[in-house]
Amino acid sequence: MTAALSVLALASILTFLGTRINSLTAPGPPGLPGDTALQRLILGGITGLVLFHFLATLLDLSGLRWSVGSLGIGLAIALALARRFGGRGAEGERRRFPSDLGWGDETALLSLAVFALIALTLWATTPDFVFHWGIKGHRFFLAGGVDYPYLARSGDAIHPDYPNLLPELYAASALAAGRFDPPALMLWSVVFFALLLAAVREALRGLDRWERQAGIALAAAALGAFAIGHRMAGGADWLPALALAAAIPALSRPPDATGDLQIGVLAALAAAAKVEGVMLAGLLCLAQLVRRPALGATLRHRLGIGRLLRLGTLPALVILPWWIQVQKYHLFSVMSTAGLTAERTRTALAAVLDVLSFSAWHGFSYVIVLLPLLFLRRSTRPLAWVLSGQLAFYLWIYLVSGFDTRLYVLTSFPRLLFHLVPAVGAGAMLAMLARRRDPEPAG
């Protein structure tokens, strides 16, 4: 019970910290609604996770051992800094949580509760919790920091080169509880699922009420079924999925200062979560950067230093220390590469088709074929580019990898699809069903 409370308390503290940064949320242009309180909560939760990763990294780099004291003092300082420099928020909007809850939201809560109950029994725990996320978290808990010598000694079996946000959260929760308690740690996946469903809800704001409720319920049921059937609890695949779904509002409107900052935070989250998240971070930043800003259409405005700083600072603060440590301890896994051949391409594509029919997806993986629809509408086009780039990246790795191609696709692609399906589904609904006209780019 103490361990579960530790997870929930840490998640709440991080969300509270993140929501203190008011400049992360858009007040909205005149006549149009800005970010809702729920969107602030989502972005606040994500920002809290990113700030926690910075804190853990900072302690590591300065040689200070993680403990309840060092992490607590660090979070207190971060909170003070956020209050001092976090910008002023729109006071009137702050308390407006959703008052239009409907049957779709209730279905989502039910799906979340079912997943939570099964996750707590460890029956939905991913094997990757045993093979790397969990063992890393436990070692970091015992070592009081990221145990780089251990990662270097362990070889490829535990993916030593992966970014460490999730094991850091596990270690910090264990430090707060005084012990490493796997069932309680599954609550992190429940928190991520809740944030993901909330992000889908926010992404579907442009739909009619019935369609929006149906979309929320559909996402909750389909993702819940997959998360239970394919055992997703305890893994990090929630985080790239969350980064993509939460990016939809910012990518759907013309770029502005707040949107740049939001995409920067989401890119940082993706990069801190998984190696493939580093690619996703690059795509998110690129999609935001190349678009014409709401204010000013000149190249100077588009590639201004302010924009680059807002977009790139947080991802750079995640990626650079990770890269340095990976190089310092020689952690990069040996990626067996081979040339592109017709036979490997045929094998990979056949395996990809098999994965689309994978039983735990119940056919919802086929939502990926709706991706071209997102190019039809101006507001969903940036999202379409990001999703296409990330999908192409996954497929390219399969095509050039020297591993057993079929086995590689069958064992990883069902999870990688999980990154894309929520955002493709929400984007396709927006592209086909949204009634509101796309906002015209300014300038």
Added chain:
Amino acid sequence: MRQLILGFALAWGVLSLLRETGSALADLDGRAERGGDVTSWQLGTPPVERLDRCLDLVRRHVPTDRLVVFASSPDAGPESEFYRWRWAAYLLPRHDLALLQSPMPAETVRRAEYLLADERTLEIPRLEVLEERPGCRLYRVKTP
């Protein structure tokens, strides 16, 4: 028409969730009888608990941070040995665990002081039995 398609997808989604939930709960009920291949092991199942009891020998005799070589039955193939080793590493986070292989890396040979054999009998003159349990034996590696 749009509502019909969405409604159908939603009904299918809810049915899928119910099916996966029912299947997970049924499997959970049968957790105590679950065995089988190491690739389908799950936390809290008998094979994992049996391995955990075997690892108690290491917890009892081997100081933390020492390198222990792990050997399991080669009958089920190298993949099975690999996954058993990874499960053992998860269950034994205070120790470094190396997989018995041929040839052993020189650094592992230099550091290894103990060997745990799970469902495997090893007849190597340099190994001295420290303690054994049914199907499980901890050896000390004698210095030459």
